[in-house]
Amino acid sequence: MSTWPKNAWYAAAWDHEVGAGLLARTICDTPVVLYRTLAGEPVALHDACPHRLLPLSMGFREGDSVRCRYHGLKLGADGVAEEMPLRNASVNRKVCTRTYPLVDRHRLVWIWLGDADKADPALIPDLWPCSTDGWVFDGGYYRVACDYRLLIDNLMDLTHETWVHQTSIGQKEIVEHPLETVVEGDRVLVKRWMPEIDPPPFWRNALGKPGKVDRWQICEFVAPSNVIIDVGVAPVEDGATLEDHDTGARAFVIDCMTPETATSCHYFWGMSRHFGQDDRGLTGRLQAGQAGVFFEDVEVLEAQQRSIEANPHLKMTAYEIDSGGVKSRLIIQRMIRSEQAP
Amino acid sequence: MSTWPKNAWYAAAWDHEVGAGLLARTICDTPVVLYRTLAGEPVALHDACPHRLLPLSMGFREGDSVRCRYHGLKLGADGVAEEMPLRNASVNRKVCTRTYPLVDRHRLVWIWLGDADKADPALIPDLWPCSTDGWVFDGGYYRVACDYRLLIDNLMDLTHETWVHQTSIGQKEIVEHPLETVVEGDRVLVKRWMPEIDPPPFWRNALGKPGKVDRWQICEFVAPSNVIIDVGVAPVEDGATLEDHDTGARAFVIDCMTPETATSCHYFWGMSRHFGQDDRGLTGRLQAGQAGVFFEDVEVLEAQQRSIEANPHLKMTAYEIDSGGVKSRLIIQRMIRSEQAP
């Protein structure tokens, strides 16, 4: 049984990754080739020539079409044959490769691998901080050799920052403050409020001034495989609250965990900030800092995946801090089951 | 079910590869060790000591015998024990490793892995251009991580030269000319005639003079895993025809695709030419050129193999250009079936 729903939008690539070239990527066990038409529309074709199955991503762009490197079968952006291997052969328009709906939104290109008639763009996760004026966004990409759900677990509880990210965003105050988990339909929220604490190095730098702060972490699961985290610190004198805290150094961490296979995923991560918007050097420094932080997670997650495989008789357990991940997985499970109902 | 017939001769090695040393090679899932007796006869033993299964290819040559590196069991070229691990122990001649018929012919050493009593050397594929006076032959070897039948498909239609070998032997005129497929018993022939065209770089150099040429490609499948291709160009004024074209720059491309496993093969390739016979520099240049051309095929074939495995729900389709490969595979299939008949 699949570990992910098919009828859902998944982040396939950052928008700038898809262009004139042919980008090969396996998403939910499905090999696709991504590119843009001359008019800029993103295209996703199943990455196997219908003739002898050579990946189309090894082929040649010709206008908006792709020609297979092996025998020269030419397919349009609609996946339908436009030219057969022998030039004078009549074109059989039943020769085609499958196409997949693809939409540019929020700096990402989203793909729908399930029933095409259900691919409503209104269902694309609302990652507004990536694409809203006044917010400065930058991000990166890692391939991670773990079940995408381990990454959701990781992000739906930030207690791990204390230990995994000791030198940047972790601090002991995190484990000293309780968290609250709320489910609203297909959304799960995990909230933590840390009043009057010293900020850790990352946030001290971001804020740019000394003194006690209030710190918040509000993780939101957006089905089936995205997490948005409202994070930041504000000087105590600002009087911020868990409900109202658009002050100090505030940012949204954006995470899209797209399954590649059952034991690997594509991790699109980034940060959209509301502070120091005009400081381009800061953007670069934050990006480098995040890359380091997320790579610490990759190390842990890949070790965890290997350990799960090496210990088939052991089951993970869940405590209070894991309720965000547990409830997110229940939503995923419900989506999968509803697809399998008769 | 096996994807190859067992009762058939397979190219095991170039003749110069087999000598005083012990050459280990897996052929049709069978590990063998190859060497020559002092008298020059090629020998193939199953490459596992009957004692503790250490590969004999790790052992020591002693005269025409092989001594296992582990406990010193000594086996003759007939595979039968000549000395036991303890020197004074009486020799049990039932201790033996299997031998396989091996014949030197056409610059290759041929092995028969099936029923030894059916191993008639008259059945060895007639690769006469490798060993006929007046023809200059040179070749090479690649291990390719693909089903050997993908390589047969590749060679039984040269339409792919246009795209895979654009810079050497490919040209658009190939895809503009039809081909004809003929089956004669266990032979399959695919013929293409391209009259009055400009030769591509490789053939312009081979011919050594300017002007329009007639170009031909006649691919012949020689069961179960060999292809001979009659290729060349002749100045139009020579009046060559598809039937009679021993003029201009003519060569035979020799290809032996010996299965290693179900998803890998040994590829012995070469060219025998009828032009510039005394130009030894030309031999080296042709060899280097071929190595480059065939490596372009390796890249495509290995990607195709991976794509077939990644897309178990997709089947390759066949058009007119593929009829040579399709009919060759039918002959292979018939050979396999006849071995399994009761």
Add this chain to the structure above:
Amino acid sequence: MSTWPKNAWYAAAWDHEVGAGLLARTICDTPVVLYRTLAGEPVALHDACPHRLLPLSMGFREGDSVRCRYHGLKLGADGVAEEMPLRNASVNRKVCTRTYPLVDRHRLVWIWLGDADKADPALIPDLWPCSTDGWVFDGGYYRVACDYRLLIDNLMDLTHETWVHQTSIGQKEIVEHPLETVVEGDRVLVKRWMPEIDPPPFWRNALGKPGKVDRWQICEFVAPSNVIIDVGVAPVEDGATLEDHDTGARAFVIDCMTPETATSCHYFWGMSRHFGQDDRGLTGRLQAGQAGVFFEDVEVLEAQQRSIEANPHLKMTAYEIDSGGVKSRLIIQRMIRSEQAP
């Protein structure tokens, strides 16, 4: 079915390998983390956090406890939770990881992976030459990609020295002298006496004087996975015998072959000598010499394992020289069967 008994002591590490750090090792398919308490007691915990299964060996030492790197769950040396991920959460002492009995003895740390109530230290193999005054011991470690029983076979017959170790301890006289195999309960002894021969290079150096010697090899299997070999040479004039030979250059070779998986093992090897005890340079030279000798075995054993897997239709055969290994395997088989009896 397992290829090793569970209720037995296995060498897990050299004693000096286990200290303040966290040593990860898989033993009999079981991942464990090894360390010492501040008081010096060795500890073995199952190497997976009971929370999310991250290897504990990636975590942090805190006093005698280990804190998981992921969410900070803290476990004592008894494997029981001492602190939950949230600092104020009440500790559930049912949260724990399995511990395994561990005993320091004979320079090694021994682990018991089976029923803890049967872990009687009196059952630890008596490798007295590693830890007895007047004997100088040094050893090393290799991971070998083979079934541990192939290594037992290897050591329970030294005929292979002639061929595998030609340049150091091998000599043709070995294969010219018979061996005697004796079984005493769970012990197997293989004895070889080579009177009045020239010593091979290794032993000529050890003895430090010219002339004919008597040479002996007495291999003893100590269930389930250890071999002790009494080896040496004595000048003929000493009048040594197979029964009484504590003269000349005598040493015990110590070998512990601990299963890692069904096709790999940990190989702890060493030599304890009764000659040149004060020559520290000799200790280093012997250690280097042994490392070379044992690495020749590793090469052979790993090739043998691959060949066994590549030839599932072939069975190893056994001659007189193999009776030590055959009888050792019968004892292992009996131990496994007795564990499975109802």
